[in-house]
Amino acid sequence: MNAVRRRRLLLVSALVIGVGVAVTLALMAFRQNLMYYYTPTDVHEGKAPSTRSFRTGGLVKQGSLHRDPDGVTVRFTITDLKQEMIVLYRGILPDLFREGQGIIANGRVGPNGVFTAKDVLAKHDENYMPPEVAASLKKSGAMPQHEMVKEKNKL
Amino acid sequence: MWVWFHKLGSPPYFYRLSSRLLPWLAVATLISFVVGTIWGLFYAPSDYQQADTSRIMYIHVPAAMFSMSIYMVIAAAGAVTLIWRIKLADLVAAASAPIGASYTFIALITGSLWGRTMWGDTYWEWTDPRLMSELILFFLYLGYMALNAAFEDRRRAARAAAVLALVGVVNIPIIHYSVEWWTSLHQGSTTRGMQFAATIYPSMRYPLYLMMLAFAFFYAQLMFKNTRCLLLESERNNSWVKEMVTQHDAA
Missing domain, CATH: 2.40.50.140 (Nucleic acid-binding proteins)
Incomplete structure (x- = not known):
């Protein structure tokens, strides 16, 4: 895997993990309202x-x-x-x-x-x-x- | 593995492979759908509490299940598009989106009809986490297709849509675990790994397996057909398409 692709892979992983963490925190904050x-x-x-x-x-x-x-x-x-x-x-x-x-x-x-x-x-x-x-x-x-x-x- | 990966990414190879697979998929879809539907709707026993309404699950459960799996295919293909810039991955994703949206729609409608008879006087509950997350999945599919269609340039469209697909992938675990993390009107999963055997009786489980296969084969068949159309359209100026067309005309 060359350097450009490795950088893109990191960016894609960061995007998915970042959105995942943000949504998890939001859902935990709203927990009672989602019941x-x-x-x-x-x-x-x-x-x-x-x-x-x-x-x-x-x-x-x-x-x-x-x-x-x-x-x-x-x-x-x-x-x-x-x-x-x-x-x-x-x-x-x-x-x-x-x-x-x-x-x-x-x-x-x-x-x-x-x-x-x-x-x-x-x-x-x-x-x-x-x-x-x-x-x-x-x-x-x-x-x-x-x-x-x-x-x-x-x- | 990398050789195989790049070989599969080659349009003429994919086109030939799909030509060979499609007839088999068509037969598999037809058999599993016909046998599964007749088995599920006529021969499987009805549930002790729901009577014949329980038969909606033979459509609802596979449709809902694959509405999520197809989204995962689109998101994975989106990641490949962004990282390796393989055009075929983008075409597979674009070809899968309308099928996934249809499965989601079927899951929502059949679920609503089942709910009306089982839950009581309601077709839809806005505050239910399972219902809402599945509805969001439907909008994600629509948004994905709209974004794909919004750019003249295919490569720009592919990248923008892939980012949307990857952002939306966070919704998939939410749908799956919504009935465990929160209280919900929707029942827990009958089809949860090892517990599957305990929650559904074998005479109802086997036709359900068959219907799951049917929905999977049907998706694969449509996905290959759609991808081939998109492939011919985008590769129309390439030599392998021209050769194939002249060969076809000669024959």
Whole structure:
């Protein structure tokens, strides 16, 4: 490799590394703003905004879904297996909504700690399997954990 | 290795090599697409939670995967263009960009339709890191193509576009790790190296592999065809093109 090419190689490497470092620093500075949702633990530790609306997400706790007599108001508990939060929602739930499923709710948390949601989305996880396999895994208790309660490799 | 590198960079050699490869690629693309699509859409089992909607992954996952791989090809070719000034590298990059942009577009659209049925009442979430970084990839492709077309002089266009491609390459790890570094509505990767086996059942995994092959073959085929067109256009005054045309006319 001659001198001119070596110089160009250094310039190209410097460009890519420079942009990489700058973007990494910027992303680390904006880390909290890039979070799509806060976990109940984040809310408990006061990391979530208290004056404006935000998203929270977790698994719907087994047996916690309660429907009001009006038929459209639901309340349920979401959990990240460390902290829990009660969510109150009035509206139509997504098809994938069920106990044990991951959900993301957008709304505000009141002074009583109850989260009032404006909308609720279901979050699917990365596990794909046919119904028979899911049934047998459930029976043997080997169902993989939903990704929402796994530890994340935080930046 | 350097001999091979320079040989591949020679236009007549590349042209002859691609002539031999193209029929095989066409057959491979056709077989893998037909078998993969029928297998994935009709014979593979549906998911226990998503029912038949899960079949969107046979298009969405390969399209999204190769939207990133093709960008890496363009960035690598851009580096070769800037350092070694090999014209063929620039042509490969220019030929790949519209294919990569199309794959990105397919990934965005299929993802949006899947999201509408699975997530609930939304087609698009502006604040989701995975969705946004993939959208930025789409704009990078468009910007790359626009910059390539903005210069009369091919060599200037090649250098300017290569710099853009290299600056944009920082987005690729962001797309890939967006679902791990931040919380996201998008699920984690099913296709993550060793864990792949655990997260998707074999009867759904094999048609997915086949569709990945199909998207790869299809890209290779289109890339060779596009590059050949660009090559003939830029080399039209060179002797090997003239010889080839006269031979073709004589035959």
